Amino acid sequence: MASALINVPARAKRGEIIEVKTLISHVMETGFRHTQLGAAIPRNIIRRFVCTYNGTEIFSADLYPAISANPFIVFSTVATESGTLSFQWTGDNGFSVTESAKITVE
Amino acid sequence: MERSASRREFLKIAGGVAAGIGLSAVVTVRPASATPAEMQEAIRKVVGSARVTPGKVKIDLPPLIENGNAVPLTVRVDSPMTETDHVRAVHVFTEKNPQPYVVTFHLGPRAGRAQVATRMRLADSQNVVAICELSDGSFWSDNASIVVTLAACLEDGI
Numbered sequence: 651m652a653s654a655l656i657n658v659p660a661r662a663k664r665g666e667i668i669e670v671k672t673l674i675s676h677v678m679e680t681g682f683r684h685t686q687l688g689a690a691i692p693r694n695i696i697r698r699f700v701c702t703y704n705g706t707e708i709f710s711a712d713l714y715p716a717i718s719a720n721p722f723i724v725f726s727t728v729a730t731e732s733g734t735l736s737f738q739w740t741g742d743n744g745f746s747v748t749e750s751a752k753i754t755v756e
Numbered sequence: 757m758e759r760s761a762s763r764r765e766f767l768k769i770a771g772g773v774a775a776g777i778g779l780s781a782v783v784t785v786r787p788a789s790a791t792p793a794e795m796q797e798a799i800r801k802v803v804g805s806a807r808v809t810p811g812k813v814k815i816d817l818p819p820l821i822e823n824g825n826a827v828p829l830t831v832r833v834d835s836p837m838t839e840t841d842h843v844r845a846v847h848v849f850t851e852k853n854p855q856p857y858v859v860t861f862h863l864g865p866r867a868g869r870a871q872v873a874t875r876m877r878l879a880d881s882q883n884v885v886a887i888c889e890l891s892d893g894s895f896w897s898d899n900a901s902i903v904v905t906l907a908a909c910l911e912d913g914i
Contacts, residue, residue, distance in 0.1 A: 667868035667869050668868075680854070680877075682854045703866070706866075708864060708866045708867065709861070709862065709863060709864075709867065710861075710862045711859055711860065711861045711862065711872075711874075712859065712860040712862075713859055714855060714857040714858055714859060715854070715855060715877075716850060716853050716855065716857065716858040716859070716876050716877050716878075717858065717859055717874060717875070717876055717877070718825060718826040718827075718874075718875040718876060718877055719825070719826075721874065721875075722873075722874055722875050723872070723873070723874050724830075724872065724873035724874070725861070725863070725867065725871075725872050725873075726867055726868050726869045726871060727866055727867055727868055728866055728867075728868040730866070
């Protein structure tokens, strides 16, 4: 089962720039490798990552096979209001994982 | 005289066939790899007809890495990240991976700071290019060369 790790500060001052770190477990099979019998291993990657802050999209990324297994993405955002940051990873073979983190802005 | 000429012909043809087989074997054994020209083409596809100027964006890669399967990559852009002047997207390309594309980050004024990081795969020692697109439609680039001791994509699966 896919599992995601998210690091968001629990509290922040209004207007502060916070760093968000995300890590998800996924093989990110490139589709360029072969088995020892010569059969191609089909591609299986996460293609898209989206982060929304209280429903507004603040960051997204398009991933390609050149991203390492267990994609690790770090970005930042301005802490505007208390609420939820939700993260979604979608990819090949119907892969879709959603995770969220709460933040309190004072 | 006649005989030696035909022998020479035979050797020439046999040599050519052998070289041909050798060449095709080399081509099939080598993993697929993009070329710098393919990377330029991929960049052109993203940028369109706009001019790409070196500067503003800074790509942060170690100069030498042992394991090409997980290379830490940080891209930062010198931008105030305001509503009127911010980074719209950051694209990363490689020269010699099987595909030139690595990742595209979509940012906005709410990012606060134009800095993103991830881990990438590298199939060979090569140049990595980062291109950022600003809100005014201009494109800026930076490149970094990196030496990879153990390349990604080489080991086989089960």
